[in-house]
Amino acid sequence: MIASWLSWWFRGPTTDPRGAPPQTASEGDKPAGTVSRAAPFPAASSPSSGLDVITGRTGNVVIVRLRGEAGVPEAEWLESALRAPAASRPAGVLLDLSELRSISSLAVGVLIAFRRGVVRGGGRVVLVDDFQPAVAAAVAMAGLTDLFEVVGVSGCGA
Numbered sequence: 001m002i003a004s005w006l007s008w009w010f011r012g013p014t015t016d017p018r019g020a021p022p023q024t025a026s027e028g029d030k031p032a033g034t035v036s037r038a039a040p041f042p043a044a045s046s047p048s049s050g051l052d053v054i055t056g057r058t059g060n061v062v063i064v065r066l067r068g069e070a071g072v073p074e075a076e077w078l079e080s081a082l083r084a085p086a087a088s089r090p091a092g093v094l095l096d097l098s099e100l101r102s103i104s105s106l107a108v109g110v111l112i113a114f115r116r117g118v119v120r121g122g123g124r125v126v127l128v129d130d131f132q133p134a135v136a137a138a139v140a141m142a143g144l145t146d147l148f149e150v151v152g153v154s155g156c157g158a
Helices: 002-011 072-081 083-087 105-120 133-142
Strands: 051-058 061-070 092-103 124-129 149-152
Touching: 051 072, 061 072, 072 083, 072 105, 083 105, 092 105, 092 133, 105 124, 105 133
Parallel strands: 061 092, 092 124, 124 149
Antiparallel strands: 051 061
16 A cells, blocks of 8 residues: 555656556565565665665655664665665655664765755655654754655555
8 A cells, every 4th residue: 555655656646547556476475675576676785784775666666675773884885775776767765764773874874865866866755754763863863854755654554
């Protein structure tokens, strides 16, 4: 349901008048680290195993989920993991930080640069407002809710 809402959000209501839902695999059918069968971007883990970046595609919306800890050592790796999704020039990106336990200011800067690249390519970036306490504090301190479009979990249809 979240995917269909996001597809409408980024494409607009007139793009697919049939409203056909995207095809996704069941939990048992999914390869580890993927969001859907059509996910063009592999899941990746940082060399230090502190951060996982899980990406997938639903229509013309890229879903990026960060899991673990995005500290200073992982920031450079995070930047390289976000290059492929940004280079695909998506119409929209859903950035889900709900499984992120902590984030450094350097990693916040990487997310801001990622957003800038997507917006320059004509896309939109939506941040899901479902943060763990440490991440919520960092997001508030950095002012990300003023920079990113923020949608609540209830607004996504979850």
